[in-house]
Amino acid sequence: xxxxxxxxxxxxxxxxxxxxxxxxxxxxxxxxxxxxxxxxxxxxxxxxxxxxxxxxxxxxxxxxxxxxxxxxxxxxxxxxxxxxxxxxxxxxxxxxxxxxxxxxxxxxxxxxxxxxxxxxxxxxxxxxxxxxxxxxxxxxxx
Amino acid sequence: xxxxxxxxxxxxxxxxxxxxxxxxxxxxxxxxxxxxxxxxxxxxxxxxxxxxxxxxxxxxxxxxxxxxxxxxxxxxxxxxxxxxxxxxxxxxxxxxxxxxxxxxxxxxxxxxxxxxxxxxxxxxxxxxxxxxxxxxxxxxxx
Numbered sequence: 001x002x003x004x005x006x007x008x009x010x011x012x013x014x015x016x017x018x019x020x021x022x023x024x025x026x027x028x029x030x031x032x033x034x035x036x037x038x039x040x041x042x043x044x045x046x047x048x049x050x051x052x053x054x055x056x057x058x059x060x061x062x063x064x065x066x067x068x069x070x071x072x073x074x075x076x077x078x079x080x081x082x083x084x085x086x087x088x089x090x091x092x093x094x095x096x097x098x099x100x101x102x103x104x105x106x107x108x109x110x111x112x113x114x115x116x117x118x119x120x121x122x123x124x125x126x127x128x129x130x131x132x133x134x135x136x137x138x139x140x141x142x
Numbered sequence: 143x144x145x146x147x148x149x150x151x152x153x154x155x156x157x158x159x160x161x162x163x164x165x166x167x168x169x170x171x172x173x174x175x176x177x178x179x180x181x182x183x184x185x186x187x188x189x190x191x192x193x194x195x196x197x198x199x200x201x202x203x204x205x206x207x208x209x210x211x212x213x214x215x216x217x218x219x220x221x222x223x224x225x226x227x228x229x230x231x232x233x234x235x236x237x238x239x240x241x242x243x244x245x246x247x248x249x250x251x252x253x254x255x256x257x258x259x260x261x262x263x264x265x266x267x268x269x270x271x272x273x274x275x276x277x278x279x280x281x282x283x284x
């Protein structure tokens with residue numbers, strides 16, 4: 001095993017096995033669900049391309065592919081709200097991955113802990129969680 | 143409120159508010175994460191179109207859109223492994239939904255309780271969960 005292998009979160013040869021099990025879509029992307037590893041809270045869904053999967057497995061720090069910015073998106077690169085990989089799961093047919101992570105701070109750009117804060121309540125689509133931190137505070141160093 | 147409204151799991155007017163908050167993609171679909179409501183287990187990811195969302199909210203029984211069969215897919219229609227809706231969450235930008243469900247039996251067509259049973263272990267992509275029921279038993283009435 002080379003020095004590079006020894007330092008990788010997941011060894012490169014294993015990462016390639018993971019990659020070969022993933023069926024990327026016509027745009028080269030796969031949906032990735034991020035779940036807090038210890039509480040089970042579903043934090044967010046984002047997308048990964050092959051490079052994002054490879055970087056995430058190599059570094060142990062979650063990297064997505066931003067469809068709006070059309071580039072790799074190292075979660076927390078502007079907000080500081082990083083995600084650290086605990087486990088990486090591939091589903092039965094390889095077209096979704098589940099990331100078990102340790103979320104530093106909040107996952108949602110609105111300052112909420114997770115992105116799924118709207119639900120039907122009392123006849124309307126209500127906000128069922130409040131921001132923990134203001135978006136201004138999240139991105140003032142961005 | 144009409145009789146139809148009274149019998150709906152989520153009232154039609156509320157369902158329309160939910161629908162208007164969802165940003166369906168170019169194919170008219172949105173990814174839907176199914177999570178077991180009480181344990182937090184992420185069961186699967188599938189896709190919904192507008193009709194699937196409307197039917198799910200109306201009946202309380204989860205209905206997806208099958209991309210391979212190009213039609214509505216009432217989860218469990220052949221296997222009996224139905225999903226009953228407990229809550230329906232829309233994410234911050236409306237491009238993912240999270241279904242809190244009560245899973246009857248197993249979620250995965252392989253007979254496993256959830257679809258995310260492959261993970262890197264000891265240098266390979268390993269199966270970390272075994273089938274609870276055989277696929278033959280799941281689909282013999284299908």
